Amino acid sequence: MNVYVGLLGCGTVGQGVVNLTQKRAGIIADMTGYRPVVKRVLVRDLAKRRDVDLNSEVFTRDADVVLADPEIQVIVETMGGIEPARTYILAALRRGKHVVTANKDLIALHGVEILETARDAGVDILFEASVGGAIPLIGPLQDNLTANEVTDLKGIINGTTNYILTQMTETGMDFAQALAEAQELGYAEANPASDVDGLDAARKLVILASIAFHAHVRLDEVRVEGIRTVTAQDVAYAKELGTVVKLVASGSDRGGKLSLSVRPTLIPQGHPLAHVSGSYNALFVRGDAAGDLMFFGRGAGSLPTASAVMGDVISLLRNMRLGVTSSRNHRLVLDKQVQMDDSEPLRHYLRMSVSDQPGVFAEIARLFAVAGISMETVLQKRVTAGTAEIVVVTHEIPVEVMNETIDRLRTSSHVQQVHCVMPVEALAE
Numbered sequence: 001m002n003v004y005v006g007l008l009g010c011g012t013v014g015q016g017v018v019n020l021t022q023k024r025a026g027i028i029a030d031m032t033g034y035r036p037v038v039k040r041v042l043v044r045d046l047a048k049r050r051d052v053d054l055n056s057e058v059f060t061r062d063a064d065v066v067l068a069d070p071e072i073q074v075i076v077e078t079m080g081g082i083e084p085a086r087t088y089i090l091a092a093l094r095r096g097k098h099v100v101t102a103n104k105d106l107i108a109l110h111g112v113e114i115l116e117t118a119r120d121a122g123v124d125i126l127f128e129a130s131v132g133g134a135i136p137l138i139g140p141l142q143d144n145l146t147a148n149e150v151t152d153l154k155g156i157i158n159g160t161t162n163y164i165l166t167q168m169t170e171t172g173m174d175f176a177q178a179l180a181e182a183q184e185l186g187y188a189e190a191n192p193a194s195d196v197d198g199l200d201a202a203r204k205l206v207i208l209a210s211i212a213f214h215a216h217v218r219l220d221e222v223r224v225e226g227i228r229t230v231t232a233q234d235v236a237y238a239k240e241l242g243t244v245v246k247l248v249a250s251g252s253d254r255g256g257k258l259s260l261s262v263r264p265t266l267i268p269q270g271h272p273l274a275h276v277s278g279s280y281n282a283l284f285v286r287g288d289a290a291g292d293l294m295f296f297g298r299g300a301g302s303l304p305t306a307s308a309v310m311g312d313v314i315s316l317l318r319n320m321r322l323g324v325t326s327s328r329n330h331r332l333v334l335d336k337q338v339q340m341d342d343s344e345p346l347r348h349y350l351r352m353s354v355s356d357q358p359g360v361f362a363e364i365a366r367l368f369a370v371a372g373i374s375m376e377t378v379l380q381k382r383v384t385a386g387t388a389e390i391v392v393v394t395h396e397i398p399v400e401v402m403n404e405t406i407d408r409l410r411t412s413s414h415v416q417q418v419h420c421v422m423p424v425e426a427l428a429e
């Protein structure tokens with residue numbers, strides 16, 4: 001039996017969805033009893049050439065042609081952005097259509113409204129492709145790991161910044177050069193702000209943390225720092241320290257107190273996340289029963305993302321066959337109190353320039369000692385006449401104590417500038 005699908009958007013991901021649907025329609029029909037058929041496709045530009053085998057009459061610029069078609073039972077949204085995607089998805093759900101979306105921006109900002117609308121309408125809304133491209137993350141966190149209390153999430157979940165940092169590490173190029181190269185190769189957008197300033201990773205972390213910690217996490221609860229301040233110098237020092245710089249999205253739950261951040265972080269070479277290079281993504285999860293798990297794979301791209309979208313389509317076709325909706329819908333709506341916590345102890349990397357004079361190091365050591373911070377490693381290099389660069393890696397210290405000490409260092413007459421501060425990840429146990 002055919003089940004008709006309406007596709008909103010037919011760009012990179014949408015074309016992959018059309019092609020994979022056609023390629024696997026037979027096996028999906030065998031598995032679920034329903035053969036998915038793309039009946040209508042919403043686009044902006046009807047004249048654009050697309051790499052799909054569909055009649056031109058299937059395409060429309062009128063969203064109502066898709067949303068009001070009573071034969072269409074499943075909507076796949078791959079157009080991106082907040083509006084009009086939000087309005088179309090809510091309209092589809094209210095009309096009793098199941099929805100699959102790859103839209104992390106929308107789920108991160110309006111997930112609760114969308115999930116509640118789906119629940120009220122008794123339909124499915126699934127969004128595996130919104131985080132980590134092809135890598136199954138939401139399914140495992142919502143289903144397979146439900147028996148666990150998840151305490152830690154640590155991920156490299158933005159391919160653009162990972163590509164830039166990998167290039168900086170491997171070639172020694174600076175941020176601007178690596179960004180320009182990423183833009184030339186299509187790994188970074190013309191306006192790269194959302195990626196390089198950490199917002200894209202923060203939105204994905206909101207989705208993952210909400211599910212893993214059963215809490216309603218908001219974007220403004222994530223401490224976000226991008227990679228613009230990471231210099232070739234920091235990357236070189238990181239190497240000297242046996243580590244590599246990565247943009248890490250991190251979440252922890254300590255008895256109901258959550259810490260959420262996206263920050264450039266030094267990862268020891270022996271840590272599994274250190275070897276996640278280029279456009280790959282990975283998520284490290286710690287559960288009280290499962291122990292440590294690592295999910296790794298392609299975080300973007302046409303077919304990898306379509307793979308996750310189609311996994312959701314198949315899940316909801318199975319649900320349709322059974323006459324149920326997914327229990328996944330309801331977990332994210334839990335409104336556990338989120339208490340933000342800055343007392344999580346972390347090792348820190350600091351690079352500062354100081355006057356190259358006797359007594360300067362003793363003064364810095366005194367400021368650290370006053371705050372109770374002990375130093376694990378110190379590198380001291382002369383940069384120019386009169387200026388030296390000091391790199392310190394501290395032992396574990398709460399973020400709030402580190403921040404107070406950095407303020408004191410900045411007002412010290414011996415310290416010219418504190419250039420860069422990054423957490424240093426411990427080796428996984």
Ligand SMILES: NC(=O)c1ccc[n+]([C@@H]2O[C@H](COP(=O)([O-])OP(=O)(O)OC[C@H]3O[C@@H](n4cnc5c(N)ncnc54)[C@H](OP(=O)(O)O)[C@@H]3O)[C@@H](O)[C@H]2O)c1
Binds near residue numbers: 009011014042104133
């Ligand atoms: N690209 C990836 O690797 C990837 C990975 C994971 C998740 N995602 C998510 O998947 C979604 C789609 O990404 P994408 O890379 O496939 O985007 P894309 O290549 O820019 O494609 C967007 C599609 O949506 C259509 N569209 C956009 N706004 C529209 C509007 N107002 N009315 C009608 N059609 C509209 C465009 O039509 P025209 O073609 O006519 O312009 C285009 O076909 C986004 O939410 C993105 O975050 C993407």
